[in-house]
Amino acid sequence: MKTNEEKLAIYKAYLEGKEIEFKYAGEGYKWTTPNNPPVFDYSLFDYRIKPDRIKTRTMTVAKAYVMPEGYIFWTLTEPAYPYKDATRAPEFDLVANP
Numbered sequence: 001m002k003t004n005e006e007k008l009a010i011y012k013a014y015l016e017g018k019e020i021e022f023k024y025a026g027e028g029y030k031w032t033t034p035n036n037p038p039v040f041d042y043s044l045f046d047y048r049i050k051p052d053r054i055k056t057r058t059m060t061v062a063k064a065y066v067m068p069e070g071y072i073f074w075t076l077t078e079p080a081y082p083y084k085d086a087t088r089a090p091e092f093d094l095v096a097n098p
Helices: 004-015
Strands: 020-024 045-049 060-066 072-075 094-096
Touching (some): 004 045
Antiparallel strands (some): 060 072
């Protein structure tokens, strides 16, 4: 059961246009976004302000190496066979988010 302060925060957020989620009171139910305006019946449902989702992405880095001839090659892993003449060049690394 929510306190009056928690309910007030949910009402204010709803009036400000923030998304509200609900679920049936009790364990084992998932939070969902209502299709219609919420009824705010705390005897049957629990309500919350929809949390902001922060997408966590794994960044992929292709490491750059400069060869004595002047060309650059990139690899996602350490070179399969070490180039003794190659110089690591992090300023040319390529970074990608999948």
